[in-house]
Amino acid sequence: MLEDKAKKSGDFRSLREYYNYLTTGKKIEDFGYNPLLSHAHEKNRKPIAAYNTYREQLLSAVHQRLVEEVRNKSQVDQLFNKQFFLNGEPLRYILKAPPESTESFVRGLRSFYEGVNKVAREKYGLQPITVRGEESCYLCKRTGRVIVVEEYNGKETLALCPHLYHRVMEESGINRRFQHKGFDEFIVEESNKAAVRAMRKYASYFETVLQTGESLLLIGPVGTGKTHLGMAVLMELIRRPLYLRFELLRKRYISLPQFLNEMRASFREERLHELAECEFLVVDDLGIETLDEWGRDKVFTLVNTRYQEKLPTIFISDLSPQELVNKLDERILSRLHEMARGVRIGGEDRRRKTDR
Ligand SMILES: [Zn+2]
Numbered sequence: 001m002l003e004d005k006a007k008k009s010g011d012f013r014s015l016r017e018y019y020n021y022l023t024t025g026k027k028i029e030d031f032g033y034n035p036l037l038s039h040a041h042e043k044n045r046k047p048i049a050a051y052n053t054y055r056e057q058l059l060s061a062v063h064q065r066l067v068e069e070v071r072n073k074s075q076v077d078q079l080f081n082k083q084f085f086l087n088g089e090p091l092r093y094i095l096k097a098p099p100e101s102t103e104s105f106v107r108g109l110r111s112f113y114e115g116v117n118k119v120a121r122e123k124y125g126l127q128p129i130t131v132r133g134e135e136s137c138y139l140c141k142r143t144g145r146v147i148v149v150e151e152y153n154g155k156e157t158l159a160l161c162p163h164l165y166h167r168v169m170e171e172s173g174i175n176r177r178f179q180h181k182g183f184d185e186f187i188v189e190e191s192n193k194a195a196v197r198a199m200r201k202y203a204s205y206f207e208t209v210l211q212t213g214e215s216l217l218l219i220g221p222v223g224t225g226k227t228h229l230g231m232a233v234l235m236e237l238i239r240r241p242l243y244l245r246f247e248l249l250r251k252r253y254i255s256l257p258q259f260l261n262e263m264r265a266s267f268r269e270e271r272l273h274e275l276a277e278c279e280f281l282v283v284d285d286l287g288i289e290t291l292d293e294w295g296r297d298k299v300f301t302l303v304n305t306r307y308q309e310k311l312p313t314i315f316i317s318d319l320s321p322q323e324l325v326n327k328l329d330e331r332i333l334s335r336l337h338e339m340a341r342g343v344r345i346g347g348e349d350r351r352r353k354t355d356r
Pocket of ligand 1: 140
C-alpha cells in the first residue's frame with residue numbers, strides 16, 4: 001500500500017511531516033464520488049465505501065510503518081490522535097435519532113463543533129491556526145462540510161460546518177428577522193399547504209432542480225408568508241450544502257425594489273452580474289413598483305441571464321397574474337412565463353384583507 005513512498009523518517013524535519021507525506025494519497029473523487037450529487041445519493045454510496053476502506057487500510061499501514069521505524073508506539077499513537085485532529089479526515093457527526101427540527105439539528109451540530117475545539121485545545125494543546133484569514137477548523141478540516149451519520153437509517157449526509165454558518169447566512173442576504181424561521185416555524189393551513197408542499201419539494205430535490213433549472217413564481221396576497229417560504233428554501237439549502245466543482249453553491253436573496261435602489265445609488269454593475277449568475281436566487285417583491293426604462297433593463301438582464309443559463313430562481317409577488325401583466329415589461333413577462341412554474345398561496349378571497 002505504501003510501496004510508492006520511498007522516503008524515510010530521516011528525510012523529514014519532524015515525525016509530523018513524515019506522517020503527512022505517508023498519509024497523502026488518493027482523494028474521494030478518485031473513487032468516482034460526484035460532489036454535484038448529495039452525499040447520500042445512491043451513486044455516491046460505492047465511492048464513499050471504497051474510499052473509507054482505502055483510508056482505513058492506508059492509515060493502518062502508516063501506523064504499522066511508523067511503529068516499526070520509530071520504535072516508540074506511544075509516541076506514534078499520540079501523534080496519530082493529534083494528526084487526526086490536525087489534518088486527517090473530517091470528523092463525523094453521529095445522529096442516533098432523527099432531529100426534532102432543523103433548528104435543533106443546527107444547535108446540536110454547533111455544540112459538537114464547540115466540543116471538538118475544546119478537545120483540540122485541552123487534550124492536544126492545539127491552538128486555532130489562521131490560514132489566509134480563515135481559522136483552521138478541526139471539525140471539517142477546512143472543507144466546510146461535516147459528514148452527518150444518521151445511525152437510525154444508515155444514511156450519510158453533508159451539513160455546512162458551523163464555522164462557516166454565519167458568513168454564508170450573511171452573504172446570502174437573509175434578513176435577520178428570518179434567520180430563525182425555516183419550514184418548521186411556518187404555520188401550515190388549508191389555504192397554504194399546497195404551496196408549502198411545493199416549496200419543500202423544491203428544496204428536497206434541489207439536485208434535480210439544479211440540472212433542469214426549474215424556477216418558481218410564488219404568488220399570493222400580502223401577509224400569507226411568501227417571503228418566509230422563500231427564505232425557508234434558502235436556509236434549507238444553506239444547511240444542506242451543495243457543491244459545484246468543489247465550490248459551495250452561491251445562494252442569494254434580494255428584494256427587487258431594494259436591489260434596484262442600491263444599484264441606482266452605487267452603479268455597481270458587478271453586483272447585478274453576481275446575482276444574475278449565482279446558482280440559486282430568490283427574487284422577492286416582484287412588480288411592487290412600476291419600472292422605468294433603466295429598471296426594466298436591469299431586471300431583464302437579471303431574468304434573461306438566469307433563463308439562458310438555466311439557473312433556478314424563485315420569484316415572489318403579491319400581484320395576481322393579470323396585475324403582473326400590466327406591471328411588467330413584455331420581454332420580462334415572456335421569460336418568466338417560459339422559465340417559471342406558478343405556485344399559488346392563500347385564497348383569492350383573502351386578498352387585500354391585510355394591509356401592506
Ligand atoms: Zn469547519
